[in-house]
Amino acid sequence: MKHTILVVNLGGTSTKVALYENDKSIAVETLRHPTEIIMQPFHEQIEFRFSSILKFLDKLGVNATEIDIVSARGGVLRPIQGGTYNISKEMVDDLKESRYGEHASNMSGVIADRFRDLYGARAVITDPVVVDEMIAEVRPTGLRGVERRSVFHALNQKAVARKYAESTGTNYDEINVIVCHMGGGITVGAHRKGKVIDVNDGLSGEGPMSPTRTGSLPNDRLAKYIIENDLDYDSIYNVLTKEGGFISLAGTQDALELEKRALAGDEVTEAIYKALAAQIAKEIGSRAAILEGKVDQIIFTGGLAYSKYLLDFVTPYISFIAPITIYPGEEEMQALAEGAYRVLSGKEEMKTYV
Numbered sequence: 546m547k548h549t550i551l552v553v554n555l556g557g558t559s560t561k562v563a564l565y566e567n568d569k570s571i572a573v574e575t576l577r578h579p580t581e582i583i584m585q586p587f588h589e590q591i592e593f594r595f596s597s598i599l600k601f602l603d604k605l606g607v608n609a610t611e612i613d614i615v616s617a618r619g620g621v622l623r624p625i626q627g628g629t630y631n632i633s634k635e636m637v638d639d640l641k642e643s644r645y646g647e648h649a650s651n652m653s654g655v656i657a658d659r660f661r662d663l664y665g666a667r668a669v670i671t672d673p674v675v676v677d678e679m680i681a682e683v684r685p686t687g688l689r690g691v692e693r694r695s696v697f698h699a700l701n702q703k704a705v706a707r708k709y710a711e712s713t714g715t716n717y718d719e720i721n722v723i724v725c726h727m728g729g730g731i732t733v734g735a736h737r738k739g740k741v742i743d744v745n746d747g748l749s750g751e752g753p754m755s756p757t758r759t760g761s762l763p764n765d766r767l768a769k770y771i772i773e774n775d776l777d778y779d780s781i782y783n784v785l786t787k788e789g790g791f792i793s794l795a796g797t798q799d800a801l802e803l804e805k806r807a808l809a810g811d812e813v814t815e816a817i818y819k820a821l822a823a824q825i826a827k828e829i830g831s832r833a834a835i836l837e838g839k840v841d842q843i844i845f846t847g848g849l850a851y852s853k854y855l856l857d858f859v860t861p862y863i864s865f866i867a868p869i870t871i872y873p874g875e876e877e878m879q880a881l882a883e884g885a886y887r888v889l890s891g892k893e894e895m896k897t898y899v
Contacts, residue, residue: 547566547567548566548567548613548614548885548886548889548890549564549565549566549607549611549612549613549614550564550565550566550567550612550613550614550615550616550882550885550886550889551563551564551565551598551602551612551614551615551616551660551666552564552565552615552616552617552878552881552882552885553598553615553616553617553618553653553656553657554617554618554650554653554877554878554881555594555618555649555650555652555653555656556649556650557583557649558577558578558583559575559576559577559578560575560576560578560594560597560598561573561574561575561576561877561878562574562575562576562597562598562601563878563882564602564605564607565882565886567886567889567890568879568882568883568886570878570879570882571605572601572605573878574601576594576597576598576601578590578593578594578597587643587647587649587651587652588641590652591652591655591656591659594652594656595656595659595660598656598660609660609663609664609666610664610665612660612664612666613666613667613889614666614667614668614669614885614888614889615656615657615660615661615666615667615668615669616629616657616669616670616671616881616882616884616885617632617653617654617656617657617668617669617670617881618650618653618654618670618673618700618877618881619650619653619654619670619671619672619673619674619675619700620640620648620650620651620652620653620654620670620673621640621643621645621646621647621648621650621651621673621674621675622636622639622640622645622673622675622898623639623644623645623675624675624676624677624694624695625673625675625676625677625896625898626676626677626678626896627672627676627678627699627703627739627740627741628671628672628893628895628896629669629670629671629672629884629885629887629888629893629895629896630669630670630671630895630896630897630898631667631668631669631895631896631897631898632654632657632658632661632668632669632670632898633897633898633899635898635899636654636670636898637654637655637658640652640654640655641655645675650673650674653670654668654670657669657670669884669885669888669895671700671880671881671883671884671885672699672700672703672704672880672884673699673700674696674697674698674699674700674748675695675696675699676695676697676699676703676741677694677695678695678740678741678742679693679695679741679742679743679744680742680743680835683742683743683835693746693751694746695741695744695746696746696747696748696749697726697732697734697741697744697745697746697747697748698726698728698730698732698747698847698875699741700877700880700881701726701846701847701875701876701877701880702724702726702732702734702736702741702744702846703717703736703741703880704876704879704880704883705724705844705846705872706720706722706724706736706844707883708872709722709842709844709870709872716739717736717739718738718739719738719739720736720738720841720842721735721736721737721738721836721839721840721841722736722840722841722842722843722844723735723736723829723832723833723836723840723842723843723844723866723867724736724844724846725825725828725829725843725844725845725846725847725850726747726846726847726875727755727825727845727846727847727848727849727850727855728755728756728847728848728849728875729755729756729757729758729798729848730747730748730750730755730757730758730786731745731747731752731753731754731755731758731760731825731828731847731849732744732745732746732747732752733745733752733753733825733828733829733832734832735832735833735835735836737836742835742836743831743832743835744832745828748786749782749785749786750785750786750789752824752828753821753824753825753827753828754789754790754791754794754820754821754824755789755790755791755821756790756791756792756798756799756800756849757786757787757788757789757790757791757792757798758785758786758789758790759784759785759786759789759790759793760789760790760824762785791803791817794817795813795814795817800848800849800852803817803818804818804852804854804855807854808854818854818855818858819858821855821858822855822858822859822862823858823862825859826859826862826863827862829843829859829862829863829866830862830863830866833866833867838866840866840867841867842867842868842869842870843863843866843867843868843869843870844869844870844871844872845869845870845871845872845873846871846872846873846874846875847873847874847875848873848874848875850871850872850873850874851873851874856871
């Protein structure tokens, strides 16, 4: 049976939109928006972005009433299990009010809900960044009232884990894999039988450094840095998540530029890459320990997974753990379409956010 799926993925400066028949892509486009639009509060952008999506469909000669389901990028919600969720009134209220965090992706679910109200399509999200399947023993820290949390590239991590499972003739819930998503932030997840039982908080910069994040820091040095620079919460959070990593160490977040410098003999840049590789390897090693050494595959994904230079530094540290598979880049739109299609085809039961 043919299903027509509209995928919407709203970011800070653009709207990614795609049309699928079942899990096959028909058209994909990134809609760039004027500065005066993206500078507005998110709730004031809804009308413009919604109209842009309708124009995309009109260009394809598709009537909005032909859409069976709208699959939206999940926004910042309360922690939930992985899967595909019906966009409920409770979810829309949380997204509109930014109750758990403000991000452009929150608009995706709101627009999908509006599409359903006007044209009758179903509306879902799949594997938002707040997927939380962590086991109890990895949550506590040594400070009362402070626990580790699960915020990571859930959509792409789970998508590539499923892709690997399919390539071996198995199911996602039958394998143990470690997935390392390497982009603007780096998250390393331990996937045990379909659940991500441990992962670093990539949003706040826990774990390895990245192009924009500091990664985990020595507690005493961080405390001293905050005091010496008289930083409030917003200021230090900005340092940890937007001004750290490559930016702090090399003055740019452009990984390609830094790799060119290193390959040209720049020792400082080479040292940065070697340090990053060691940090990634240590994070992978800790996930292997949580999986008790029972690891079927280590999977690299995200933009930095295109870098053979970086992976050549990482591989010697981890090759004893498990074989390695690389799925460079990220396929968010495909993953969202597949999440909706699994529900439509009866392969997965749709969950409810309450």
